[in-house]
């Protein structure tokens with residue numbers, strides 16, 4: 077397997093060098109998340125200021141980015157998070173990862189802090205640090221327009237106003253509509269005075285065994301097309317799940333009040349697609365094209381064209397904050413322009429609305445009312461957060477810090493400092509919602525999801541340990557879970573159930589592999605591609621032979637590494653807990669039982685080979701009993 081080529085950029089001195097660490101036998105050699113975990117854990121000791129020069133910001137495309145493998149476009153960006161104080165990491169697609177690989181680099185590592193704003197331009201294979209003074213102060217879309225004049229077809233990663241102002245949940249925008257959104261990496265980029273990365277490559281990405289790799293790509297394409305999730309997901313993208321969460325009463329209505337939203341399915345289902353969608357958007361090597369381009373033809377936002385109507389912003393803005401659909405489009409656009417994570421910004425603003433409605437925000441902090449459903453006030457508040465003005469300056473610290481400052485710590489809906497998206501676990505208990513608790517980056521749904529989730533079923537298990545499977549036998553048979561003895565434990569075919577802690581561990585490790593290979597984790601992919609196909613792909617693409625079992629074992633090792641990193645940064649056992657609201661009943665929802673939850677968590681720790689407090693062994697063993 078060829079060695080890695082990492083471009084290291086010291087922003088303090090302006091020096092650049094390429095390095096080729098010898099990581100043979102390690103998953104990190106494949107790039108993506110595994111590489112970032114390795115670099116951060118080696119370079120960030122306890123006590124580093126996330127917004128200081130010693131933090132390190134890494135962009136690593138997954139192994140297959142740019143190779144033509146279905147959806148292989150993803151890049152993992154990581155740093156010590158200014159929002160959570162732990163492992164900050166986020167994943168994004170489009171063409172950035174493929175373009176970085178085509179320019180000959182497997183990763184970019186930024187350290188230090190520039191004195192004045194700069195941007196990195198890679199043309200062909202030539203990297204240069206250039207003056208970004210004229211771009212500083214421009215929002216992300218304005219800066220893209222300026223840069224497009226110089227580099228018309230380049231890939232771009234850049235920060236907007238929020239990143240420059242060190243808003244703790246600032247995103248790094250991946251061109252106009254996509255982002256490395258979660259954990260505040262935009263603030264790290266802003267602290268380094270790095271406005272943008274622009275890549276205009278020349279080369280090609282080549283496989284070790286070109287013929288074999290072509291055949292594996294076809295095999296993967298067929299498997300994805302055969303997935304039961306493929307047709308529905310291709311037709312509706314993430315929006316297909318919108319009505320489901322309403323039906324389960326699992327919406328985060330008004331900052332997780334538990335209140336159902338009448339007519340949710342009718343108002344926020346397929347009718348939205350018919351009314352607004354004007355086109356589709358896709359990442360490199362993806363024909364699924366799940367991104368929805370939206371045009372607004374009437375009303376105050378007439379003429380707006382943007383990528384919206386994804387489930388996450390729509391639920392965050394419309395359910396959690398109570399906005400209308402068109403106000404949610406405006407909020408989406410603002411987050412993209414200003415460079416803020418939509419989940420964190422939306423959740424933090426929704427918390428402010430709740431506190432204002434309850435009279436818990438003293439008047440000097442805000443000069444305008446924050447009434448549920450007031451889109452204008454909501455959008456104004458987003459602007460104030462990005463510019464750190466008035467109340468926005470407090471909220472720019474993230475929900476947990478802001479709530480504490482306002483003396484209302486329990487109002488913040490977060491885990492490990494990261495705001496929780498989308499789903500109320502009291503309404504829908506599954507690996508998906510349990511995974512928010514075990515997620516190495518905090519309250520988030522994208523690092524643990526059952527590849528066989530059955531959204532038609534919502535059987536709430538009293539002991540919180542089982543999730544309904546109830547899919548056809550063929551689905552059980554084709555599930556690529558190795559070894560077979562583990563498959564039997566995770567998927568109980570007799571009772572047609574999924575063992576939730578074991579599935580959480582399995583899917584976290586599988587997603588770690590996806591984020592290392594650079595493949596999208598959308599349902600048809602996660603359902604269709606397992607470690608056996610990944611192992612064959614790795615052999616054809618790199619020449620390196622890693623068995624499916626070893627791949628999963630190494631992914632578990634990466635998860636352990638990140639867990640150790642978080643513990644080393646000072647994370648205590650209390651971090652793995654839900655906000656108090658989830659333990660209380662509300663409307664038709666029953667509160668979760670804390671004692672039962674503790675048992676599920678312990679079962680999960682055991683499945684990982686960790687102790688009862690969630691501490692992994694000093695070194696990941698080569699084999700692990702489940």
Ligand code: SF4
Pocket residue numbers: 147149169170357358359362363364365366367596597598
């Ligand atoms: S499914 Fe959607 S997010 Fe995933 S690669 Fe395709 S277009 Fe990108």
